[in-house]
Amino acid sequence: MTRRERAVLVADELSRIYPDARCLLDFGGVPHRLLLSTILSAQTTDDSVNRVTPLLWRAFPRLEDLASAQPGKVERIIHPLGFFRNKARSIIGAASWLVSRTGGRVPDTMEELLEIPGVGRKTANVVLGTIYGKPALIVDTHVRRLSLRMGFTVSEDPDRIEKDLEKLVPPERRTAFSHQMGFHGRRVCTARSPKCGSCTISSICPKKGLGQERPQPGAGRTPSK
Ligand code: SF4
Missing domain, CATH: 1.10.340.30 (Hypothetical protein; domain 2)
Known part of the structure; x- marks a missing residue:
């Protein structure tokens, strides 16, 4: 499977599970x-x-x-x-x-x-x-982290990530894709403890199992009496 094919599958699944993903800033339409x-x-x-x-x-x-x-x-x-x-x-x-x-x-x-x-x-x-409904790849901390984990980029630089995603995500899907990646990053693929076990894109994610590999808080400490 090519990266582009994988990106489209991820976009399809994120659209299915986050159909209402949107900008979460309250701005009253101004x-x-x-x-x-x-x-x-x-x-x-x-x-x-x-x-x-x-x-x-x-x-x-x-x-x-x-x-x-x-x-x-x-x-x-x-x-x-x-x-x-x-x-x-x-x-x-x-x-x-x-x-x-x-x-x-x-x-x-x-x-x-x-x-x-x-x-x-x-x-x-x-x-x-x-505001203007134009194709927009919004590379915030969640999109950056998830793009790296899903292998859509190897760069940490937001401008480079935007360019890499442009090659993978069709223009008409870019804004929704950004918001859906943000929702997934907040709810499932979190920075500290990704919930790979309940992630519905785990079958096509190169970092599947990342959550299990990470030491849980308190692991390795001598239990207190
Ligand atoms: S499988 Fe794990 S690392 Fe991959 S997107 Fe899902 S939660 Fe994130």
Whole structure:
């Protein structure tokens, strides 16, 4: 079986078990809020972002409010998300860019999105796939890990992984495939203890059994009396 054939089989199975997989960031249908939330989601969970963003939107209801915000006020709100100084600088910079360059409209091309401060390919792909329905391979931590385990790439570099997946996943399936890989990564093929025994793609996964190989927490310790 070729890698491409295996990728299509994986995509078929993930579509079957996660038919409703989608972006988990709450953005209320407001495009710039999705862009800013995705910037905030670096190195943290979507749930954590969803707990913080209602406070952020309440403090800065309009994009213009955020564009002219005092960094310290933004930092205090987003502090629980980590890297709060960099993230505050990024979202204020992104808001300023949008206000001054497009009047608040979120661009619909990769090239233009990448001009926005703090926006990399992952954030751009989230916007393109979720807002504009364009083919988008969103290489987050889950897609990266699962792509390596399933042998779709040998690279750790997200840009390289995106290129490798482009060769394997048809354009019309890319956005859904990204979200479905994310769901599988959260629920089954987790970073620390993949549940290979209950994984329905284990028969075509080169890393099948990975979960059993890993020492369980506490294994090897002398039992306490
Ligand atoms: S078989 Fe194991 S390593 Fe492979 S995708 Fe499933 S959970 Fe992940």
